Amino acid sequence: MKCWIIFTMGIFILAFSIPLWTGNASAYGFHTGVIYSQIDDNSQLGDPIVANYGGSTEYGYDAPAMDTHPQFYAGVEAHTMGGWYMVWRLLVSVSGTDPNGVALSGDRFTGLTALHSPESGSYQYVLDVVYQTLVNVVPYGIGSDIEYAFSTQPTGYDGSHAWADWYSWLGGPYESGLRFGFQLAVDPTLLELTRLTLPISRASGKATPGEIQSQ
Numbered sequence: 001m002k003c004w005i006i007f008t009m010g011i012f013i014l015a016f017s018i019p020l021w022t023g024n025a026s027a028y029g030f031h032t033g034v035i036y037s038q039i040d041d042n043s044q045l046g047d048p049i050v051a052n053y054g055g056s057t058e059y060g061y062d063a064p065a066m067d068t069h070p071q072f073y074a075g076v077e078a079h080t081m082g083g084w085y086m087v088w089r090l091l092v093s094v095s096g097t098d099p100n101g102v103a104l105s106g107d108r109f110t111g112l113t114a115l116h117s118p119e120s121g122s123y124q125y126v127l128d129v130v131y132q133t134l135v136n137v138v139p140y141g142i143g144s145d146i147e148y149a150f151s152t153q154p155t156g157y158d159g160s161h162a163w164a165d166w167y168s169w170l171g172g173p174y175e176s177g178l179r180f181g182f183q184l185a186v187d188p189t190l191l192e193l194t195r196l197t198l199p200i201s202r203a204s205g206k207a208t209p210g211e212i213q214s215q
Contacts (some may be wrong), residue, residue: 002135005209012151013029013175016071016205018152028058028125029058029060029125030058030059030060030061030213031040031056031057031058031125031126031129031167032056032057033055033056033057033189034129034130034132034133035054035055035056036052036053036054036055036130036133036134036137037052037053037054037166038051038052038137039051039052039053041085044110044169047140048081049060049081049139050080050081050085050139051056051078051080051081051087052078052079052134052137052138052139052142053076053077053078053079053134054076054077054133054134055057055074055076055077055092055129055130056074056075056076056126056129056130057072057073057074057075057126058072058073058074058075058126058129059071059072059073061162062166067186068185069110069111069183069184069185069186070183070186070188071111071181071182071183071185072094072181072182072183072184073124073125073180073181074092074124074129074164074179074180074181074182075090075124075126075127075129075130075177075178075179075180076090076092076128076177076178077117077127077130077131077142077146077175077176077177077178078090078175078176078177079134079139079141079146079174079175080139080174080175080176081139081141082141082174085174086168086171086172086173086174087168087172087173087174087175087176088144088167088168088169088171089165089166089167089168090165090166090176090177090178091163091164091165091166092114092163092164092165092178092180093161093162093163094161094162094180094182095160095161095162096108096109096184097215098171098187099155103139103160104160105159105160106157106158106159106160106161106162107157108181108184108185109157109162109181109182109184109185110182110183110185111181111183111186112154112155112156112157112162112164112178112180112181112192113152113153113164113180113181113182114153114155114165114166114178114181115149115150115151115153115178115179115181116150116151116153116166116176116177116178116179117124117145117146117147117148117149117177117179118143118145118146118147118148118149118175118176119148119149119150119151119175119187120148120150121149121150121151122148122149122150123147123148124147124148124149124177124179127147127149127177128147129144130177131144131147131177133158134205137181141175142175143175146175146176146177147177149177149179149205153165153166153167154181162182163180164178164180166178
């Protein structure tokens with residue numbers, strides 16, 4: 001049986017002014033707590049755990065700010081036990097609403113960039129944050145090189161979302177990461193009323209995280 005893992009993480013931005021998570025700071029900025037989970041294979045006796053995945057978001061402020069294009073970096077990683085279990089796809093999507101509850105159009109998320117890891121490239125703080133959690137979760141074995149990313153990956157937007165998407169056409173590796181950079185174009189007339197929140201969902205409308213499919 002050949003299996004692959006499709007992982008989608010939704011990052012839902014309600015608006016911008018005050019980050020709600022202020023306890024995780026470094027020289028690189030601030031980050032949300034890592035949300036992670038595991039995947040088991042219920043086709044095997046004992047439902048063994050075969051993969052881990054998780055994500056976090058990096059941002060620059062922990063107090064009110066007048067920046068109308070705040071920068072964010074979302075990082076996701078997945079790691080399998082090897083064998084037939086591979087990471088074939090990482091998809092990160094972002095959506096939001098303004099303070100009046102009106103959904104933001106996808107073009108409000110600008111400066112989209114996406115880098116894949118592990119590759120010989122630049123250190124990515126948000127990928128390091130996720131790695132520090134996953135390295136201590138069974139099955140062990142995720143490499144620290146997943147903190148380094150290089151090759152550019154597809155990004156895009158539609159009427160309500162922006163996204164970054166990595167897909168392995170030749171067969172997935174046993175671990176993979178994706179760093180999605182974007183800015184939020186804030187409406188200056190709503191700055192005093194807006195707040196930022198970055199809850200990270202374990203599922204979105206495009207795929208179910210941890211779904212093991214076979215062919």
